[in-house]
Amino acid sequence: MADVTIQGFQKFYGSVEVIPPLDLEIRTGEFVVLVGPSGSGKSTLLRMIAGLEKIDAGTVSIDGEDITGRDPGDRDMAMVFQSYALYPHMTVAENMTFALRMRGTGDAVIRERLTEALRMLSLEGYENRKPAQLSGGQRQRVAMGRAIVRQPRVFLFDEPLSNLDAKLRARTRLELRELHDRLGATSIFVTHDQIEAMTMADRIVLLDHGRIQQIGSPREIYEEPRNRFVASFIGSPE
Ligand code: ADP
Numbered sequence: 001m002a003d004v005t006i007q008g009f010q011k012f013y014g015s016v017e018v019i020p021p022l023d024l025e026i027r028t029g030e031f032v033v034l035v036g037p038s039g040s041g042k043s044t045l046l047r048m049i050a051g052l053e054k055i056d057a058g059t060v061s062i063d064g065e066d067i068t069g070r071d072p073g074d075r076d077m078a079m080v081f082q083s084y085a086l087y088p089h090m091t092v093a094e095n096m097t098f099a100l101r102m103r104g105t106g107d108a109v110i111r112e113r114l115t116e117a118l119r120m121l122s123l124e125g126y127e128n129r130k131p132a133q134l135s136g137g138q139r140q141r142v143a144m145g146r147a148i149v150r151q152p153r154v155f156l157f158d159e160p161l162s163n164l165d166a167k168l169r170a171r172t173r174l175e176l177r178e179l180h181d182r183l184g185a186t187s188i189f190v191t192h193d194q195i196e197a198m199t200m201a202d203r204i205v206l207l208d209h210g211r212i213q214q215i216g217s218p219r220e221i222y223e224e225p226r227n228r229f230v231a232s233f234i235g236s237p238e
């Protein structure tokens, strides 16, 4: 569980400022959704938090501890991407525990965390299958399992449901949100889909051109859009 504090985050690609100086505070246990149109800077911002993208100015802290200079693997965060990039030659169990093995985590701990993650994700009995022998939804859950076994302080999601068909996506939204609640996790979830944001978020951060247009609960955003952009993006009455 963790507070994440972002102060003065700024990013240029060449001479283009894609993230103007930005502050954001995420509280322990929250499910925060970063939403906005394509190109609004959501992935860039998430990758800056993860340490996967160089930041041009600003700091990020977890629980008051500045982690700006740390390597991605050293931040106590786990990221789930749109393309799950599971290793095709490895089993479900091997995919889920690979990162732990690389860190030298002991066999007993690995076994315990794997068993628990398989149970949480309803993947018991699938641990010896290869990714090609799974449905799209199951593959998505394996990607989730890979993050869970690391027991990170913060989960980062970049459009993890975008490859699923509409029906499965709607169900997986609810499952993912329930999982967050059960784990007592802190999650930052990126999507371009306002319905996903409205149904999953404790708080929505609405981005446009790298700027925060509004932060609020789904209800606040819907009922009191601060400007025309928010109203039209969310589809609330003006
Ligand atoms: P989103 O995830 O909201 O779709 P991105 O964070 O991917 O947006 O992109 C934000 C802006 O930065 C866009 O204008 C995009 O074209 C630009 N951008 C992203 N990555 C790069 C890059 N590696 N080089 C140059 N421009 C980039």
Ligand code: MG
Binding pocket: 042, 043, 044
């Ligand atoms: Mg993106």
